[in-house]
Amino acid sequence: MSTLLPPPGEIAMIPVDWVEERSGAISFGKFMLFRNVPKDISWLQTLGSALITVFILQSTTGILLAMYYQPDPDTAWSTIQWITNDATLGWLVRGMHKWGSSVMVVLLFLHMGRTFLFGAYKYPREMTWITGAIIFILVMGMSFTGYLLVFDERAYWATIVGVNINGTAPILGPALSYILMVGPEISTHTLSRFYALHMLVLPSVIGGLIFVHMLLVVRLGVTSPPWSRMQPTEGDV
Amino acid sequence: MPRLTARERREGYQREYSFQKRHGKPFFPNAVFHDTIVSLIVVALIMGMAILWHAQFGAIPAEATAERIGGLLGPAYEAKADPGVLGYDPRPDWYFFFLFELLRIFKTPELLIVGSIIIPTIWMVLLIGWPFIDRNPDRRLSRRPIALALGVTVPIVLLTLTFYGSKAPGAAGQASTEPGAAAFAGGACSTCHTLANAGTAGNVGPVLDSANPDYATALNFITNGKGGMPSFKATYTADEISCLAGYVATWAAAKGTTPGPQAASAKATYPASCTKAGGLFAGTATNAVGP
Numbered sequence: 281m282s283t284l285l286p287p288p289g290e291i292a293m294i295p296v297d298w299v300e301e302r303s304g305a306i307s308f309g310k311f312m313l314f315r316n317v318p319k320d321i322s323w324l325q326t327l328g329s330a331l332i333t334v335f336i337l338q339s340t341t342g343i344l345l346a347m348y349y350q351p352d353p354d355t356a357w358s359t360i361q362w363i364t365n366d367a368t369l370g371w372l373v374r375g376m377h378k379w380g381s382s383v384m385v386v387l388l389f390l391h392m393g394r395t396f397l398f399g400a401y402k403y404p405r406e407m408t409w410i411t412g413a414i415i416f417i418l419v420m421g422m423s424f425t426g427y428l429l430v431f432d433e434r435a436y437w438a439t440i441v442g443v444n445i446n447g448t449a450p451i452l453g454p455a456l457s458y459i460l461m462v463g464p465e466i467s468t469h470t471l472s473r474f475y476a477l478h479m480l481v482l483p484s485v486i487g488g489l490i491f492v493h494m495l496l497v498v499r500l501g502v503t504s505p506p507w508s509r510m511q512p513t514e515g516d517v
Numbered sequence: 518m519p520r521l522t523a524r525e526r527r528e529g530y531q532r533e534y535s536f537q538k539r540h541g542k543p544f545f546p547n548a549v550f551h552d553t554i555v556s557l558i559v560v561a562l563i564m565g566m567a568i569l570w571h572a573q574f575g576a577i578p579a580e581a582t583a584e585r586i587g588g589l590l591g592p593a594y595e596a597k598a599d600p601g602v603l604g605y606d607p608r609p610d611w612y613f614f615f616l617f618e619l620l621r622i623f624k625t626p627e628l629l630i631v632g633s634i635i636i637p638t639i640w641m642v643l644l645i646g647w648p649f650i651d652r653n654p655d656r657r658l659s660r661r662p663i664a665l666a667l668g669v670t671v672p673i674v675l676l677t678l679t680f681y682g683s684k685a686p687g688a689a690g691q692a693s694t695e696p697g698a699a700a701f702a703g704g705a706c707s708t709c710h711t712l713a714n715a716g717t718a719g720n721v722g723p724v725l726d727s728a729n730p731d732y733a734t735a736l737n738f739i740t741n742g743k744g745g746m747p748s749f750k751a752t753y754t755a756d757e758i759s760c761l762a763g764y765v766a767t768w769a770a771a772k773g774t775t776p777g778p779q780a781a782s783a784k785a786t787y788p789a790s791c792t793k794a795g796g797l798f799a800g801t802a803t804n805a806v807g808p
């Protein structure tokens with residue numbers, strides 16, 4: 281019998297090869313991981329990967345919260361209260377989601393500052409910057425829509441102010457605030473709409489853009505710091 | 518710096534970068550190792566903040582008050598939203614403080630749009646389009662004086678605005694604590710009307726500071742509607758309508774805390790009608806927010 285079976289190492293590879301042959305997923309993973317980066321890249325260039333970590337963390341804690349949260353003006357606040365007070369480690373999940381959002385915004389500014397000071401948005405990395413800038417604006421949208429969901433006094437009034445700010449835009453403004461609130465005032469529909477934006481629309485778009493951002497980063501390679509001395513000499517082609 | 522042709526630029530870049538890659542280090546595991554360390558620190562920091570926040574405030578009390586008790590990381594929990602609360606002073610999360618402060622700088626109804634729309638839009642266009650604006654190919658800061666100047670001033674401006682925003686007493690959109698103001702700003706009127714006292718800037722209906730209606734006019738419009746103005750008879754109780762009309766008549770065209778010219782017409786009912794309306798607008802906003 282045993283002679284008929286290939287060695288265990290090869291058996292383990294069967295599903296891997298099967299997937300690779302049909303999707304190319306393994307070579308794609310190798311393409312993302314096994315590449316060279318300039319020798320002198322700095323610690324400042326770890327901020328982008330830290331952002332990926334925080335995005336995954338926000339998604340995970342967000343999903344856990346979504347399992348208990350109800351986007352209904354009557355019960356939203358009480359479900360938050362229940363999560364914080366009664367759910368096992370609920371306070372930790374909620375706290376991490378809340379403070380993770382702040383940390384994410386700080387990291388975004390730092391990462392943006394890093395790529396700015398390094399001139400990393402210059403040829404040929406313009407698109408990397410543009411996808412990043414759109415991500416940045418969308419993450420601010422996440423903060424805005426997430427703020428209402430707690431449905432405490434602060435959330436309610438701050439959202440009204442925010443929507444009214446949109447409303448000051450000429451022509452489109454009032455329509456925009458009407459669309460955001462689904463009517464002239466904050467209601468059940470407003471909360472559902474903010475919830476849908478916050479947990480479906482914006483995160484999917486941001487996730488997709490992060491993927492594009494990463495493809496670009498890998499395709500173009502990360503820049504060496506502007507102070508890099510790794511320059512080719514004349515004979516070196 | 519001589520201008521490069523597209524081809525020179527491409528070839529120069531490729532020569533330099535392929536050299537750096539050839540003499541580089543593998544991303545996995547070398548760079549991944551550094552990435553992992555930083556990610557772990559960041560996760561630890563977030564957990565630390567969550568723990569600190571919880572340690573300071575504990576469970577949310579069954580009857581949370583609207584009071585703000587400041588902890589190391591900012592305010593604690595607050596009570597459930599209640600549109601009836603008058604004169605609540607809302608603040609955004611800290612990363613919107615810069616915008617909040619801009620709005621306080623441009624707070625008159627005519628200028629509000631500068632802070633609320635124009636500056637943020639310019640800022641977003643510049644942000645997205647920046648690679649096309651900065652055409653200087655050099656990456657060394659010593660050769661990028663303009664970028665360096667921006668790189669220093671923009672953070673300083675943002676931090677300053679954020680700092681003053683954090684100290685600001687109230688929001689531009691919610692300047693007033695007069696009875697009825699919160700209902701006007703938070704309810705159905707703000708989308709259509711500009712009224713400086715309530716800090717609203719809608720422009721579907723007339724600017725109430727210029728229309729300057731007296732109590733009877735306001736009462737009539739709110740009750741029966743006219744043209745583009747909907748009737749609120751079915752939405753609000755008589756006391757509530759009387760409160761809103763009184764508020765508008767009293768505070769339209771007001772100068773600061775001095776009521777406007779039509780204030781006298783509302784004196785008999787305002788602000789008493791607002792108090793009488795009690796848990797104000799409970800009947801309407803309750804579809805939205807139950808007690």
Ligand code: HEM
Binds near residue numbers: 325401409411
């Ligand atoms: C969730 C948001 C983001 C994630 C997950 C992310 C992730 C990354 C990662 C992992 C890198 C590799 C190099 C590094 O870590 O520094 C990178 C590079 C880059 N990012 Fe981001 N980023 C985000 C947002 C942004 C924003 C807001 C901008 C700017 C507006 C931006 C612009 C760039 C540029 C230009 C590079 C190329 C840098 C180089 O090649 O040296 N990114 N990003």
